[in-house]
Amino acid sequence: MAEIQLHNTLSGNLEPFVPQKPGEVRMYTCGPTVYDYAHIGNYRTFVFQDILRRFLKLRGFQLQHVMNLTDVDDRIIANAAAAGKNIRDYTEKFAQAFFDDCKTLSIEAPEHWIRATDHIDDMVQLIERLQKKTFTYASEGSIYYRIAKFPNYGKLSKIDLTGIQAGARVDNDRYEKESARDFALWKAPKPGDHFWETAIGPGRPGWHIECSAMAMKYLGETLDIHTGGIDLAFPHHENEIAQSEAATGKPFARYWLHAEHLLFEGEKMSKSLGNFFTLRDLFAKGYKPAALRFALASVPYRKQLNFTFDGLTQATNSVERLRNLADRLQQGNFPAGKQSGMIERISKAHEEFDTGLSDDLNTARALAAVFDLARDANTAMDKGEFRQGDVDATQQFLVTFDKVFAVIEDNDAQKLRALGYGSADAGPSDAEIEKLIAERIAAKKKRDFPTADSIRKELADRGIILEDAKDGSVRWKRK
């Protein structure tokens, strides 16, 4: 197996991945702020993280992966107040939608899915640690982090603080701060705001402190991997480093991995620009979960992904090709034994697949390995050189592939039904399909092709595709 190399934002380079404890990976992921439905740009990052965790598991690592839900922030407080709800009730709906979406995209549940509001005490304790070390100062009931006291500030995002003047582009008029870049660890409540009564006073946590507190609580003071979208590198992750390392004196995370953005029509997809799609938007247009996952996963994570509907259609067809191969393996009758060339070919595919993913999760390379094998396997089948023993080996390879990519197994219809799509039109039952196929075979035997064709067309209109095999058998699939 190839050595795993990951691009570390900290160094700006590809680095061999070696966890602190052999065989075990402690990983933290910044999850969504549950103030609204997440869009597919958000899921680009979550799919990347899923590919990463699945690949690490495939390579035998024991994972401790934590993902947080940010369920307290300015937007949530404002929206909840406007809706006349407490913040827990307000966020519950979007948290649930997020879980549903993850399931739909086959994003595995991390070992710990946690909420900020369940960890207020941990944050307070961390702030107290920082207070003792005088990394903080209070102002008008809020508590700020004093960046001037942390010389390494900027090491992740390579930001140069000299020249940043208070005022110009920095929103500093709401609170009194010593320096424009200082950020709030704890925010004093405004009238009517939701707040917590704590040892450090009434209020609510700043955004950054939650990740430091929760990551260290579950994973220890030094994580192996910390991931997120590229836009989080500054200021969020930079501030996490400042808080955590000031408190512990130890490196906070050893590998920082950032996913590039998904673009739509050449611009970053975002709520504020209004150019976003949710999963539900795409499903309503008839696109399938696996196709979206494929589209999001097929472009390596450090490359911006320009989302288009044409691209989604391409992904749909690519997935179809792999599923056709899987079906063909399952339904075919092959002579016993093995074809020596094929076995070698499959082991080469395994190797190339692993090499691709080991190269900083180069999914494009990994996919090429799969499609190469697909062609060779199909060719061998066409030539009659494929054996039953090859079926098993090929299937094993596809299973391995799907442990990471999770697109071959066809449970799209089921997933969509769970979300409330397509339940009205489940299509003809299996029994009905089999009956019509039998009628069509009978018609064909009588060389009554008009009847045979009309049955084919009737089924096609109802979303069922028939394929006649050379041996007279018929396979069908739902479109």
Add this chain to the structure above:
RNA sequence: GGCGCGGUAGCCAAGUGGUAAGGCGAAGGUCUGCAAAACCUUUAUCGGCGGUUCGAUUCCGCCCCGCGCCUCCA
């Protein structure tokens, strides 16, 4: 302006100092009563200009273009 990502066929996208993976699409074939699936063939000289080199898409320099971060943000 600073920092970062990128500019490879109609579209998506790998990649290497020695004339460019893979997928989608398109065209033409094979197979087929038809169709589908599958297979075969065709479909690029790698943003521009210089330089280094026997040879550069790949190294160096300059330039052009797109996007992101520098403010909440996956």
